[in-house]
Each structure stands twice: as C-alpha cells, then as structure tokens.
Amino acid sequence: MDYPFFHVSHYINGQFIDRGPRFDIYYPATNYVIGSAPEAGAEEVDAAVQAAVRAFGQWSRMSSAERRVLLKRFAQLIRDHEDELAAIETWDVGRPIAENKAGYIARIAANIEFFADFAVTHGSEAYPMDNGYINYVLRQPVGVAALITPWNIPMLQATWKMGPALAFGNTVVLKPAELTPIGTWRLAQLAHAAGIPPGVINVIHGFGPDSAGALLTKHPDVKLISFTGETTTGTIIMAAVAPTLKRVSFELGGKGANIIFADVDLERAVSISLRSSFFNQGEFCLAGPRILVQRPVYEAFLSHFRQAAAQLKIGNPFDPDVRVGALISREHFTRVSNYIDLAGTDGASIILGGTPPVLPEPFAQGNFLQPTIIIDVKPHDRVCQEEIFGPVVTVAPFDDEEEAVAIANGVSYGLSAVVQTRDVGRAVRLGSALEAGTIWVNDFFVRDLRVPFGGMKQSGIGREGGHYSLEFYTEVKTICLSNQ
Numbered sequence: 085m086d087y088p089f090f091h092v093s094h095y096i097n098g099q100f101i102d103r104g105p106r107f108d109i110y111y112p113a114t115n116y117v118i119g120s121a122p123e124a125g126a127e128e129v130d131a132a133v134q135a136a137v138r139a140f141g142q143w144s145r146m147s148s149a150e151r152r153v154l155l156k157r158f159a160q161l162i163r164d165h166e167d168e169l170a171a172i173e174t175w176d177v178g179r180p181i182a183e184n185k186a187g188y189i190a191r192i193a194a195n196i197e198f199f200a201d202f203a204v205t206h207g208s209e210a211y212p213m214d215n216g217y218i219n220y221v222l223r224q225p226v227g228v229a230a231l232i233t234p235w236n237i238p239m240l241q242a243t244w245k246m247g248p249a250l251a252f253g254n255t256v257v258l259k260p261a262e263l264t265p266i267g268t269w270r271l272a273q274l275a276h277a278a279g280i281p282p283g284v285i286n287v288i289h290g291f292g293p294d295s296a297g298a299l300l301t302k303h304p305d306v307k308l309i310s311f312t313g314e315t316t317t318g319t320i321i322m323a324a325v326a327p328t329l330k331r332v333s334f335e336l337g338g339k340g341a342n343i344i345f346a347d348v349d350l351e352r353a354v355s356i357s358l359r360s361s362f363f364n365q366g367e368f369c370l371a372g373p374r375i376l377v378q379r380p381v382y383e384a385f386l387s388h389f390r391q392a393a394a395q396l397k398i399g400n401p402f403d404p405d406v407r408v409g410a411l412i413s414r415e416h417f418t419r420v421s422n423y424i425d426l427a428g429t430d431g432a433s434i435i436l437g438g439t440p441p442v443l444p445e446p447f448a449q450g451n452f453l454q455p456t457i458i459i460d461v462k463p464h465d466r467v468c469q470e471e472i473f474g475p476v477v478t479v480a481p482f483d484d485e486e487e488a489v490a491i492a493n494g495v496s497y498g499l500s501a502v503v504q505t506r507d508v509g510r511a512v513r514l515g516s517a518l519e520a521g522t523i524w525v526n527d528f529f530v531r532d533l534r535v536p537f538g539g540m541k542q543s544g545i546g547r548e549g550g551h552y553s554l555e556f557y558t559e560v561k562t563i564c565l566s567n568q
C-alpha cells in the first residue's frame with residue numbers, strides 16, 4: 085500500500101510555521117504513521133492570537149461584499165480540490181471515501197459560501213418611535229474567535245465555524261483535534277492561495293489539556309469560543325473561560341433516539357436507520373444509536389435491519405463499495421469495545437457484530453469494529469445512556485407514543501432525534517415533545533444552513549446557523565437617534 089506523508093505545520097500570520105515538538109498522525113485503517121504535526125505552546129498560541137488581533141483591524145473594516153469576494157474564492161478552491169480533500173478526510177478520519185464524495189466536500193464549501201452571502205444580504209432592525217426618534221441596531225464583529233474542533237468531521241466543523249466567524253468580520257485561531265490535523269492545515273493552504281489576508285485565519289495544532297487548546301481558551305485577547313467536542317470538555321472550557329468572561333457556543337455530545345412507528349414503510353425505515361446508525365462508522369454526534377421500534381413491527385424491523393447491517397462492506401476506506409470505515413484510534417476502539425462487554429454483563433444480547441471483522445493485511449492492524457446490534461436492553465443501562473460513538477446501536481420495542489417519548493427523553497443529552505411515521509399529527513406531537521435541538525421526520529442528516537443548530541441539556545449551549553450565527557459572532561449595539 086502506498087502511503088502519503090503529511091508534514092503538517094501551523095499557519096500563523098500568513099506563514100506556514102514548523103515550531104514545537106512534533107507528534108505522529110496515524111491512519112486509522114492501518115495504524116500506519118502518515119504524517120506529523122507540531123504542538124503549539126504558549127509562544128505559538130500567543131503569536132497566532134496576536135496575528136489575529138492585528139488582522140482584525142483591516143478585516144473588520146472591510147465591507148462584507150469585499151470579504152465575500154475573498155471567501156467565495158476560498159470556497160471555490162475547496163470545490164476545485166474535491167477529490168484531494170475527500171481523500172485527505174479519509175486519511176485523517178478513516179471514513180469511507182464513498183461518504184466523503186456524496187456531497188460532503190460540497191457542504192464544506194457551502195458553509196463558507198452561505199455565510200459570505202448571508203453577511204451581505206442581512207439587514208438590521210430600526211424602530212421609529214412616536215416622538216420622532218429612531219432606535220436602530222448595529223451589529224459589529226467581536227474580535228478574535230477561537231474555534232476548537234473534534235476529530236470526527238474535521239473539515240466540516242472547520243468551515244461551519246470559519247464561515248460565519250469570517251463573514252461577519254472576525255478573525256480566527258482554529259485548533260483542530262490532535263488526531264486529525266491534516267484537513268484543516270490543507271484548508272489553511274487553500275485560504276492562503278485564495279488571498280485571505282495574513283492573520284485573518286490562523287491554525288495551530290496540539291492537544292487539549294495543558295496544551296494548545298487550553299492555552300487558547302485562557303488567552304485574554306480571545307473574545308469568542310466556538311467549541312465542538314465532548315460534553316466533559318465543554319465543562320472544562322466553561323470553567324477556564326469564566327475569569328475572562330468569553331462568549332461561548334458549545335456543540336457537545338449526543339445520544340439520539342431513532343423512533344420507528346408501526347405505520348412506516350419498513351424498507352425505508354431500515355435504509356434511514358442504517359445511515360443514522362453507521363454513518364462515519366457511528367462516530368457521529370447526530371447519530372440515532374437508540375433505536376426504538378413500535379411492538380407490532382419490532383421483530384420484522386429487527387430481522388431486516390440485522391440482515392442489512394450484516395451486508396455493509398467493512399474494510400479499506402478507499403474501496404468505493406466500503407460503507408463502514410475504521411474507528412479513529414486504538415484507544416477509542418477499546419473504549420467502544422468496553423461498552424459492548426458491559427452490555428453483555430448487564431444481561432443484553434448482541435445479535436450482530438461485537439468484534440473486529442477478519443480483514444487482510446494491512447487492514448488487520450486497523451481499528452475496525454463490525455456494525456453491532458444490541459437488544460434486550462433497559463432504558464437505564466449504560467449502553468442506552470452514554471455516548472458510545474461507534475458502530476453500536478441498541479434496538480428496543482415500545483408500545484405507544486407516550487412511552488417512546490419518555491424513553492427518548494430519558495437521557496442527559498438532547499442533540500438530535502429521528503422520528504419515522506406516516507402520521508403527520510404524531511410527527512407534530514413528537515416534534516414538540518422530544519427534547520432535542522434537531523428532529524428529523526422520515527429522514528436523517530439533511531439541514532438548511534438557515535436553521536438553528538445545536539443541542540439541549542448536556543448537548544450544548546447556544547445555537548449556530550443563519551441568523552443564530554450572526555447573533556453569536558457579532559456584538560450588538562442599540563443607537564438612539566434624536567430628531568433634534
């Protein structure tokens with residue numbers, strides 16, 4: 085097998101800089117070293133923040149139309165490099181190339197394009213008062229935004245945060261997850277080639293605690309933090325930013341329910357459930373790993389779903405027919421496997437998977453786990469409560485709407501849910517009753533960029549998307565204009 089080698093660097097003040105001890109980057113499908121990246125310390129973090137502070141002057145004063153020209157050029161370069169970026173995301177994450185080609189890179193570009201346009205077309209509020217005075221609202225960029233992203237969808241997360249931050253006139257310091265730094269570094273090269281001025285985008289690499297991530301959150305010149313990652317990390321960052329009162333937006337963990345009523349077309353329900361269970365080998369915050377099926381179709385669904393999941397091709401992520409890739413790391417593989425062991429000891433039954441597949445070399449060295457289906461679970465079992473973040477789902481029967489809602493809401497998370505029914509009234513009732521930031525009815529993972537995105541309960545704080553991103557990434561002023 086031919087491996088590339090990615091010599092990843094920081095991107096600070098328009099320059100690609102190699103400073104700090106280097107750490108290895110592993111290809112999840114074989115655990116072979118495919119590159120290395122430098123770890124930023126206090127000096128590099130400060131250099132990146134100061135570059136962003138300096139660039140803020142010019143960038144924030146540009147008109148949104150001028151920024152749009154540069155951002156659109158950046159987005160076009162992303163589109164022009166679709167095949168290369170799709171491959172990079174597979175090297176980084178171990179996700180099947182087929183999933184990266186199905187509109188994924190286009191969405192990475194769309195995140196930039198959408199907000200570049202939104203910033204130009206968006207107006208503001210004005211309230212003429214009875215006495216002839218006018219109150220109007222002015223929105224201005226806030227300053228330096230720290231963008232901290234997880235390893236599961238790195239490039240999508242990078243542009244989901246960069247798009248609005250930059251379009252509304254802020255400058256950014258982005259820290260990708262240490263396990264997947266390649267794609268974000270490559271995006272920085274494309275932004276550079278697009279002519280985005282030095283210091284507007286800075287990318288630093290490193291770890292979280294006692295490293296680049298923590299240093300960034302504590303930096304006094306960082307005004308905003310948009311963080312996506314684990315709920316526990318969110319609590320640590322919340323405490324870290326308290327002394328400097330930074331504004332935060334948190335997109336955290338999830339444990340979505342996928343509720344299937346007896347009136348559905350079973351074939352479609354199985355197809356939706358395969359995607360909501362195993363997209364990105366289940367390493368997906370929006371997944372629906374708690375499958376709840378109304379009793380009359382429980383056995384039929386289970387049998388079809390099990391059969392379909394067993395047929396998903398697993399292995400070489402660059403094989404276009406592969407549908408299940410490798411877990412991100414050996415450590416994460418062990419964590420996911422421990423949940424499967426736990427299910428066994430809690431009295432549940434594993435009716436599919438539970439073990440690594442038999443694969444030829446070099447993939448036998450990778451972090452593959454077969455799609456796994458667990459039944460005979462109780463709602464309070466740890467496998468039904470905690471985020472496993474792998475190709476592992478539980479399937480359980482329910483009798484009526486009320487019971488389904490109670491089980492679905494009976495977790496600490498509230499990020500997303502899937503409801504499958506042909507009954508419109510029921511869909512409306514569940515849309516209201518479910519505690520989740522996003523609810524899909526009869527589909528999965530489709531979202532207009534204008535709608536709010538984020539989680540309830542332990543799944544996050546705040547919303548981004550459309551004007552919700554405008555709220556977060558701008559400072560708002562009320563100006564009262566006298567008519568005298």
Ligand code: NAD
Nearest residue numbers: 234235260261291292293297298313314317335336337369
């Ligand atoms: P993580 O919390 O371990 O790390 C996320 C990022 O935070 C990484 O860049 C990491 O280096 C950094 N970090 C870690 N500790 C830090 C600290 N103390 N200070 C500052 N930065 C720190 O998460 P992960 O394991 O990379 O990602 C998986 C998690 O992300 C899952 O829980 C998943 O549900 C969540 N996620 C949520 C969404 C969403 O939209 N809600 C989307 C994708 C992933």
